[in-house]
Amino acid sequence: MHKTPVITSQTTNEKTGKNVYMKLENHQKTGAFKYRGASYKLSKLSAEELAAGVVTASAGNHAQGVALAAKSKGAKATIFMPEGTPSAKVEATKGYGADVKIVGQSFQEAFTASLEHKKLTGATYVHPFDDYDIMAGQGSIGIEMLEEIPHLDTIIVPIGGGGLISGIAVAAKMIKPSIKVIGVQAANAPSMFKSYYSKDDHVILDSCSTIAEGIAVKQPGQLTQQVVRDYVDEIYCVSESQIAYAMVYLLERTKSLVEGAGATALAALLAFNDKIDSEHTGVIVSGGNLDLGRMSEIQELSLKSNHQTLTREKITVL
Missing domain, CATH: 3.40.50.1100 (Rossmann fold)
Structure with missing residues (x-):
């Protein structure tokens, strides 16, 4: 596999008041992690x-x-x-x-x-996420990031079924126990979020329609939800417009074409920046397989983003 690049953006650093390091898994073989x-x-x-x-x-x-x-x-x-x-x-x-x-x-x-x-x-x-070998393979991202940037104090990771964040969280905390791992879900598909905060092992969403179709999972994995509870520090949810804004932002500022799921980690950093106590922040850009026919829709949706955060109470009733 490719050892994918990590990039920085002066604009993003100034916007957030943090040193932000974006791991571009959209440059991985097949365009995703x-x-x-x-x-x-x-x-x-x-x-x-x-x-x-x-x-x-x-x-x-x-x-x-x-x-x-x-x-x-x-x-x-x-x-x-x-x-x-x-x-x-x-x-x-x-x-x-x-x-x-x-x-x-x-x-x-x-x-x-x-x-x-x-x-x-x-x-x-070959399960897409609820398999320890799958998690281990995804965990190589955490190893690469800490090898390259050992002073990272936080990694923000998209969550669908939980395989990516499970692997990264375990790998990163084995190397650096003090590191904080933050998960992000689309507010329209908050299955792991609900499982994490309610401790419910049987969360099944009625629907999960989102532009981040790569993380649109109605039910979290049985294995991954336990790993997430044990190793992940907190989970945020982001709205459709916040995801779209992050997609457009990445295209304009870093010239990176990113799909909805790939933009959710950055969307959370931009939306919840004041709540995230971090100086050196890793952001996983998980994939770039975007249907270009949806670009005008995404651009229009991004204009509706006002970066207002979604509270846990609001997500719970969605």
């Missing part, structure tokens, strides 16, 4: 497990990671993706050689269909 976990998971499979083929469900980035990792291992990959997945992600997944099946309105429906496929075919399941 997901290749890390997928490639590590497949490297742990036996010849028999690979020969059975691999199957998974994904809103796009995990799909591409698994497809490329499977191709490199000579294994067949079958990927279930929900309707509404950006066409760029679907086509890229097919381009890596995977058999793509479009099923359901949400990740959860695609996930259910993928489990049925596993039962019928005996294929090896």
